[in-house]
Amino acid sequence: MTTPYSHRPGTDDHTAPPPGCPAHGLVADAFGDLPAPSGLRRLYGPEAERDPMGLYEKLRAEHGSVAPVLLHGDVPAWLVLGHSENLHMTRTPSQFSRDSRRWRAVNDGSVPPDHPLAPVFTWQPICVFADGADHERLRGAVTDSIGRIDHRGVRRFINRYSNRLVNDFCQDGRADLVSSFAEHLPMMVMAQILGMPEEYNERLVQSARDMIKGTETAVESNAYVMAALDRLVARRRAAPDEDFASWLVEHPAGLTDAEVAQHLRLVLIAAYETTANLIANVLRMVLTDPRFRAQLSGGHMTLPEAVEQTLWDEPPFTTIFGRWAVGDTELGGQRIKAGDALVVGIAAANVDPVVRPDVNASMQGNRAHLAFSGGPHECPGQDIGRAIADTGVDALLLRLPDLQLAVPEEDLRWSASLMSRHLQELPVTFAARPPQDVAGPPSATPGYAPRSEWQVESPRPVPAQGAPGAFAVPSPARSAGSPPVAEPSAGSPSPVAPPPAGSIPAQRGPGAPARAWRAVVRWWRGY
Numbered sequence: 201m202t203t204p205y206s207h208r209p210g211t212d213d214h215t216a217p218p219p220g221c222p223a224h225g226l227v228a229d230a231f232g233d234l235p236a237p238s239g240l241r242r243l244y245g246p247e248a249e250r251d252p253m254g255l256y257e258k259l260r261a262e263h264g265s266v267a268p269v270l271l272h273g274d275v276p277a278w279l280v281l282g283h284s285e286n287l288h289m290t291r292t293p294s295q296f297s298r299d300s301r302r303w304r305a306v307n308d309g310s311v312p313p314d315h316p317l318a319p320v321f322t323w324q325p326i327c328v329f330a331d332g333a334d335h336e337r338l339r340g341a342v343t344d345s346i347g348r349i350d351h352r353g354v355r356r357f358i359n360r361y362s363n364r365l366v367n368d369f370c371q372d373g374r375a376d377l378v379s380s381f382a383e384h385l386p387m388m389v390m391a392q393i394l395g396m397p398e399e400y401n402e403r404l405v406q407s408a409r410d411m412i413k414g415t416e417t418a419v420e421s422n423a424y425v426m427a428a429l430d431r432l433v434a435r436r437r438a439a440p441d442e443d444f445a446s447w448l449v450e451h452p453a454g455l456t457d458a459e460v461a462q463h464l465r466l467v468l469i470a471a472y473e474t475t476a477n478l479i480a481n482v483l484r485m486v487l488t489d490p491r492f493r494a495q496l497s498g499g500h501m502t503l504p505e506a507v508e509q510t511l512w513d514e515p516p517f518t519t520i521f522g523r524w525a526v527g528d529t530e531l532g533g534q535r536i537k538a539g540d541a542l543v544v545g546i547a548a549a550n551v552d553p554v555v556r557p558d559v560n561a562s563m564q565g566n567r568a569h570l571a572f573s574g575g576p577h578e579c580p581g582q583d584i585g586r587a588i589a590d591t592g593v594d595a596l597l598l599r600l601p602d603l604q605l606a607v608p609e610e611d612l613r614w615s616a617s618l619m620s621r622h623l624q625e626l627p628v629t630f631a632a633r634p635p636q637d638v639a640g641p642p643s644a645t646p647g648y649a650p651r652s653e654w655q656v657e658s659p660r661p662v663p664a665q666g667a668p669g670a671f672a673v674p675s676p677a678r679s680a681g682s683p684p685v686a687e688p689s690a691g692s693p694s695p696v697a698p699p700p701a702g703s704i705p706a707q708r709g710p711g712a713p714a715r716a717w718r719a720v721v722r723w724w725r726g727y
Contacts, residue, residue, distance in 0.1 A: 266532030290575035304539030362595035395443030474516035
């Protein structure tokens with residue numbers, strides 16, 4: 201199944217022509233790509249950006265479950281396409297380490313410090329690049345701090361920020377849900393969780409997206425984000441508060457300032473990028489797939505279930521770079537050499553024919569996707585991302601239930617990088633509405649409109665004669681031969697007729713079930 205090549209990850213053959221060398225008569229293909237050394241396919245460039253899923257399927261057909269590829273600068277690596285192969289790699293740190301200092305290309309100078317992917321692979325004192333005891337210590341600090349987050353409080357912030365964002369465009373009758381909603385809501389919420397709402401601005405949003413794309417400005421964007429986080433750590437060392445940054449600073453693991461700042465960066469970027477893409481993808485599916493929207497509006501699918509289906513079909517991260525081989529080994533029929541780089545193929549694994557022969561089948565109730573990776577490095581904050589996505593989309597649809605896509609679906613444009621693929625725009629139209637109080641529950645109209653369809657079967661109390669505000673239970677009809685009920689004499693207390701056998705006395709007005717259900721819904725949504 202594998203085509204032999206002279207230049208691959210893990211080989212010492214440097215006889216291939218240099219990329220772009222005019223002496224070898226290279227001709228660009230239909231995507232505008234120049235042929236890569238020895239025919240290896242690139243995970244960057246026009247083809248990878250235009251149709252990453254198509255590229256993955258070509259690689260699967262040519263090589264099977266593990267394929268040799270080229271990263272930026274034509275640096276060799278392995279892309280793992282199979283579902284079980286990805287699980288084995290992510291669950292076996294003794295064979296496939298997260299310590300990027302093992303990468304042979306870094307050690308021999310093939311990958312310079314200013315490489316476009318440097319913000320992703322440069323070793324840092326954080327749990328992502330650690331294994332064993334170091335990983336347990338650092339990740340323990342992160343998971344313990346995540347465990348202290350008040351999820352109801354987070355949902356309250358999500359609803360508040362969702363209302364604020366919708367207020368900015370609800371009177372226009374049209375909006376781009378990517379730039380006006382999906383890109384901003386996760387950063388607003390994460391800045392609040394971390395403890396730096398004052399740092400939230402447009403540049404922070406764009407820097408967070410840019411730093412993992414492998415662009416020429418990625419290193420500069422990373423520096424901007426780190427400067428904001430360094431300021432936060434300094435503030436929390438001096439004055440701790442009830443926020444994620446303070447919990448990391450005070451954790452018994454004794455993290456240094458550098459370790460705290462780097463873990464804040466990890467949580468911020470991972471949660472932001474995944475959730476921004478997830479929100480956009482869920483909204484696109486709601487707007488473009490009639491079956492999806494019918495299931496959602498008909499009650500056959502909840503928003504959390506819709507989010508889970510999207511995690512299968514359009515995972516926020518298409519790949520995660522990387523793992524590094526500890527020693528010579530084999531994976532998916534390929535010989536992997538010590539120091540080789542490997543890429544977790546999330547999107548490819550989610551459509552692996554071995555585990556998902558019908559890609560159009562519903563995956564409701566199935567969480568076996570790799571959207572959050574797997575093994576000891578599986579994303580610890582995935583439930584926060586899910587909460588932001590399903591609560592934010594719910595709030596948006598409550599405010600604007602008549603959303604319609606403003607362009608044909610085929611006109612939607614995507615941009616892709618090594619690790620992610622996201623919508624550039626999601627233009628919609630809707631009936632213009634006035635803004636709402638950001639602290640109130642989202643609804644289609646200002647204020648709360650009580651539901652009118654509740655059916656109350658309990659008997660309603662009947663006002664007692666001569667006593668304003670007093671109620672008595674209506675007397676049941678007497679059967680023939682039953683003793684009469686004595687009339688009260690003057691000055692004596694009025695007896696109350698007993699209820700019929702087997703009946704339940706009325707104790708609440710007709711609106712009680714509606715009020716109780718509304719209270720439960722308001723509590724769950726966090727407002």
